[in-house]
Amino acid sequence: MSFLIGENMTGGYGGADILNDCTIGVEQGEIAVIVGPNGAGKSTAMKAIFGMLNLRQGKVTMEGEDITALTPQARVHKGMGFVPQTNNVFTSMSVEENLEMGAFIRDDDITATMAQVYDLFPILKEKRHQPAGELSGGQRQQVAVGRALMTRPKVLMLDEPTAGVSPIVMDELFDRIIEVARTGIAILMVEQNAKQALNIADKGYVLVQGANRFTDTGEALMANPEVRKSFLGG
Amino acid sequence: MDNLLNAVVLLLNFLVVPALAYGSQLALGALGVTLIYGVLRFSNFAHGETMSFGAMFCILFTWLLQSWGVTLGPLPTALLALPFAIIATALFVLATDWLVYDYYRVKKASSLIFLIASVGVMFIMNGLVRFIIGPEDRNFADGARFVFTARDFKEWSGLAEGLALRSTQLITIVTAIVIVAALFWFLNRTRTGKSMRAYSDNEDLALLSGIDPGHVVRIAWILAAALATIAGVLYGLDKSYKPFTFLQLLLPIFAAAIVGGVGSPVGAIAGGFVVAFSEIGLTFAYKKFLAYLLPAALVPDGLVQLLSTEYKFAVSFVILVVVLLIKPTGLFSGKTL
Numbered sequence: 094m095s096f097l098i099g100e101n102m103t104g105g106y107g108g109a110d111i112l113n114d115c116t117i118g119v120e121q122g123e124i125a126v127i128v129g130p131n132g133a134g135k136s137t138a139m140k141a142i143f144g145m146l147n148l149r150q151g152k153v154t155m156e157g158e159d160i161t162a163l164t165p166q167a168r169v170h171k172g173m174g175f176v177p178q179t180n181n182v183f184t185s186m187s188v189e190e191n192l193e194m195g196a197f198i199r200d201d202d203i204t205a206t207m208a209q210v211y212d213l214f215p216i217l218k219e220k221r222h223q224p225a226g227e228l229s230g231g232q233r234q235q236v237a238v239g240r241a242l243m244t245r246p247k248v249l250m251l252d253e254p255t256a257g258v259s260p261i262v263m264d265e266l267f268d269r270i271i272e273v274a275r276t277g278i279a280i281l282m283v284e285q286n287a288k289q290a291l292n293i294a295d296k297g298y299v300l301v302q303g304a305n306r307f308t309d310t311g312e313a314l315m316a317n318p319e320v321r322k323s324f325l326g327g
Numbered sequence: 328m329d330n331l332l333n334a335v336v337l338l339l340n341f342l343v344v345p346a347l348a349y350g351s352q353l354a355l356g357a358l359g360v361t362l363i364y365g366v367l368r369f370s371n372f373a374h375g376e377t378m379s380f381g382a383m384f385c386i387l388f389t390w391l392l393q394s395w396g397v398t399l400g401p402l403p404t405a406l407l408a409l410p411f412a413i414i415a416t417a418l419f420v421l422a423t424d425w426l427v428y429d430y431y432r433v434k435k436a437s438s439l440i441f442l443i444a445s446v447g448v449m450f451i452m453n454g455l456v457r458f459i460i461g462p463e464d465r466n467f468a469d470g471a472r473f474v475f476t477a478r479d480f481k482e483w484s485g486l487a488e489g490l491a492l493r494s495t496q497l498i499t500i501v502t503a504i505v506i507v508a509a510l511f512w513f514l515n516r517t518r519t520g521k522s523m524r525a526y527s528d529n530e531d532l533a534l535l536s537g538i539d540p541g542h543v544v545r546i547a548w549i550l551a552a553a554l555a556t557i558a559g560v561l562y563g564l565d566k567s568y569k570p571f572t573f574l575q576l577l578l579p580i581f582a583a584a585i586v587g588g589v590g591s592p593v594g595a596i597a598g599g600f601v602v603a604f605s606e607i608g609l610t611f612a613y614k615k616f617l618a619y620l621l622p623a624a625l626v627p628d629g630l631v632q633l634l635s636t637e638y639k640f641a642v643s644f645v646i647l648v649v650v651l652l653i654k655p656t657g658l659f660s661g662k663t664l
Contacts, residue, residue, distance in 0.1 A: 197518075197537050
């Protein structure tokens with residue numbers, strides 16, 4: 094039984110089902126990566142786990158508790174952090190205010206968590222009084238991840254964190270994500286850059302048409318000739 | 328030298344001081360419009376009537392206080408009545424939100440529908456005001472009329488031109504500064520204020536961060552009601568309270584909000600002063616001013632008034648059209664608080 098798992102999820106945004114009996118799980122301190130071709134339902138699977146679409150079948154459990162009926166907001170209170178793919182920072186607000194807003198549901202002292210985020214992303218400390226909208230793409234993603242970390246989540250979900258950033262920045266971001274995982278947080282992410290993502294993944298899910306095609310450790314998937322040929326470009 | 332000083336004093340007395348007072352009133356009104364736009368994403372046409380409503384409550388409370396013999400000495404009694412008027416207006420506006428706008432929010436109606444609904448609210452408030460206090464002109468300013476009069480100034484300076492400062496003008500400017508400072512402190516320094524800016528910036532992300540939209544909307548209405556009441560009372564003190572003027576005031580207020588960029592508080596303030604100075608500057612008769620500066624032979628015969636005062640609303644309208652044509656986002660590219 095995984096720490097967080099969406100089991101046999103079937104559902105969509107109203108019309109036809111996008112997910113077909115799809116199962117995705119992640120353990121604490123682990124990185125799970127969802128890869129697959131365009132339109133495979135990768136982001137949809139993650140949104141389903143976060144409660145952003147109604148499931149017709151299947152359930153989502155966290156720490157053994159069934160959370161299928163909870164709203165996304167309620168899941169944030171349960172310890173899930175979500176970083177959307179786009180519009181994931183408050184552009185008109187300073188970096189520091191972004192982090193403060195991330196911690197909005199907390200009533201205790203947030204300075205320690207903020208210091209941790211600044212340790213993880215030193216550039217953010219430098220730019221903490223600058224509006225987030227003025228930062229580069231990679232720095233914005235750091236703000237977005239930092240904002241989600243401010244609730245001290247048990248699970249961090251990232252929807253294509255490296256979309257639109259340069260390869261160097263991507264490596265840098267992946268390094269940071271590994272660091273976050275080492276603190277015991279479960280990380281679930283959707284990635285377009287399948288090779289690089291599977292390299293750092295403890296577990297990989299290859300989705301095709303909303304269903305699990307391959308599920309294995311990142312290493313095994315990288316070694317699997319069929320996966321290489323069909324999804325990793327040889 | 329005296330001529331130059333006289334010219335400056337003339338401008339100060341008839342243009343700068345009135346425009347500063349009028350600009351402060353417009354700025355406070357435009358701040359309310361901008362706040363509602365920033366949070367609820369629609370242009371609230373009922374804002375002018377909210378000002379009227381607030382001023383009406385303030386007059387009623389002022390009469391009550393006066394009947395008890397309570398006054399503020401040299402200051403207008405209305406300042407004492409103001410907090411009660413704000414509370415009454417805020418309650419009314421919250422009730423409106425609950426009865427009207429909440430229904431459309433649940434239905435996720437487009438901002439156009441909200442706008443039309445606000446026009447309906449405007450007419451209802453307009454009617455209520457006439458029922459409660461009637462359409463007559465009311466002067467409710469009491470206390471000292473002048474901080475210093477034109478005669479005081481002439482005696483003090485020895486100049487031919489006088490400069491008068493009415494107490495309502497000073498009160499208007501000082502109150503506006505205090506209120507704007509407090510509003511900016513609230514938006515930039517407090518948790519609730521920041522959550523309002525966050526909600527205005529990115530609604531989805533604000534929800535993900537656990538910000539309660541209902542709370543943000545309520546605070547926005549309370550602030551808008553307070554700003555409207557203060558603006559309405561200051562305008563009423565400075566001129567007089569006439570229920571029908573508030574429909575006309577809607578145009579300069581929206582012009583001010585749009586010039587600055589709807590949604591931007593700094594823009595609303597800048598816009599208020601741009602509109603006020605243009606309106607008064609264009610309808611001002613410069614003949615006497617030029618008479619001080621030019622040799623007698625060159626002084627024009629006419630009034631040198633660019634526009635007759637009857638056309639002052641055309642000024643806001645022209646500003647509005649020019650801004651929408653050239654820079655639709657306004658001076659400060661508004662969108663979020």
